[in-house]
Amino acid sequence: MxxxxxxxxxxxxxxxxxxxxxxxxxxxxxxxxxxxxxxxxxxxxxxxxxxxxxxxxxxxxxxxxxxxxxxxxxxxxxxxxxxxxxxxxxxxxxxxxxxxxxxxxxxxxxxxxxxxxxxxFDRPRERTTLDHLIADHREPPGHPARDRRDFDAYRDWARISKSFARDDQIDFWAEMLQRARYNVHxxxxxxxxxxxxxxxxxxxxxxxxxxxxxxxxxxxxxxxxxxxxxxx
Amino acid sequence: MTRRYRSFEIQGVPHHLDEAPDVRARDLDRGEATVVREDTGETYALRAADLNIALPASVPPIEPERRVDLRCVMERGIELDYADIDIVELIEIARRHALLREARA
The missing domain is CATH 3.40.50.150 (Vaccinia Virus protein VP39)
Incomplete structure (x- = not known):
């Protein structure tokens, strides 16, 4: 029910x-x-x-x-x-x-x-898989793979929240968000x-x-x- | 002289970065971005120390490697063809998280 x-x-x-x-x-x-x-x-x-x-x-x-x-x-x-x-x-x-x-x-x-x-607004994003969550739990911040996944989340956020057309525009925005440890989904x-x-x-x-x-x-x-x- | 970086507006007034090499070097040392107000020719510096908002007590301090130069953020935003409003938003994100590098030790 x-x-x-x-x-x-x-x-x-x-x-x-x-x-x-x-x-x-x-x-x-x-x-x-x-x-x-x-x-x-x-x-x-x-x-x-x-x-x-x-x-x-x-x-x-x-x-x-x-x-x-x-x-x-x-x-x-x-x-x-x-x-x-x-x-x-x-x-x-x-x-x-x-x-x-x-x-x-x-x-x-x-x-x-x-x-x-x-x-x-998350509709265009890929659903987070269980394997992804387990990896995020096992690999702390600073682990290259973990940081890469977190960066991808910031890229998704930049892509959704801004109207940038180019990857380099999205990447720099995401880099700044990651430096700030910005509060994103x-x-x-x-x-x-x-x-x-x-x-x-x-x-x-x-x-x-x-x-x-x-x-x-x-x-x-x-x-x-x-x-x-x-x-x- | 041809400028490398385009003009942008601060409070509705066109400005551009002062591109003299010695000014740029000084900006990076002092945590500043020196701009030229185009209607009057006045030159003045935006200071990271004035922009950064102190982090809450419960938030760990920013590691040095996470900090960014105000001037570099502005230059990169212009290079990437961000709109003025996006550059302002980026600086706003940086200042709220106290990311802007202040005077170098």
Whole structure:
């Protein structure tokens, strides 16, 4: 059964947890206490992203941490994690999910919202394969193959976001984005790709989760998954 | 004298890079880009130190090899036939990430 809105998934979330990267669109929960995690304070966020449309709604994080380094948060301390339109921005999504699982209590819930690349500006891009994700997890930044894949993501971003006609124009733009470690969609998926990722995470023992419920809203541009930490 | 780099607009006024070799060398040393305002002939320097926005405390400092010269970014953007607005956007990306190399030690 696949829901057509995210609300049935959110209704299952209780207790105390965190939302990562909420910026100006925090998720509302009826029966839960949320602390906000971001790498920037509110003031820093407004200074670095003046283009954010809803300045007055940007939240003040309770915890300053990067999504891919939650080391300031204790193991097995959270009932839930909310991460909307975040995972595709992570150069190493597997490493990020390993970190998420670590801070979740056994049975804790992970609520993910992801763009469906078929209905966003990512449409012209190749879907990120599982092999690509595994390689990104095993090869750290600085590894030539990893840096090449990251560069390709920046090239894709330059190609999509600008109207350059020439490869040298795209390459220099991508080089600058890579120097800046600019926040782009490193990856793009359709729902089946993410199911494949979670199946591998469980089968390999890397970060076992099980699907609780999924939502694919009718407009199709994003999908949501509620995953449960599995132990043993 | 034929200029290597085309004119571009800063706040609606045509400018061009000062291409004198000694000026270029000084720019690279000081983390600057010296431009000539074409309507008045005034010459002045854009300074990386004035443009860079300090990184948030939680972001690791920029490694030296990731930094770029303001002047080189402008030259390369012009060489690649970027529109003025694209060069401005590129500098904006660089300054927000504190990528612009300031005075050389």
């Amino acid at each position: 696949i829901a057509t809105t995210r609300e049935p998934l959110l209704a299952k979330i209780r207790g105390e947890g965190i939302e990562i990267g909420a910026l100006d669109a925090p998720i509302e929960l009826a029966d839960a206490t949320v602390r906000y995690v971001d790498v920037l304070t509110r003031e820093e966020c407004l200074r670095h992203y003046p283009e954010l449309p809803h300045h007055d709604r940007v939240i003040e994080p309770d915890i300053i941490a990067a999504a891919d380094d939650l080391s300031v948060i204790d193991d097995a301390s959270q009932d839930f994690i909310l991460a909307s339109h975040l995972l595709e921005h992570m150069a190493d999504p597997i490493g990020t999910l390993v970190g998420f699982r670590r801070v979740l209590k056994p049975g804790g819930l992970l609520f993910l919202v992801l763009p469906d690349k078929r209905h966003t 490193f990856h793009c998926w359709i729902p089946e790709d993410v199911h494949e990722l979670f199946a591998w995470l469980r089968e390999s023992g890397t970060a076992p989760f099980e699907l609780v419920e999924e939502a694919r809203p009718k407009d199709g541009w994003e999908f949501a998954m509620l995953m449960r930490r599995v132990d043993g």
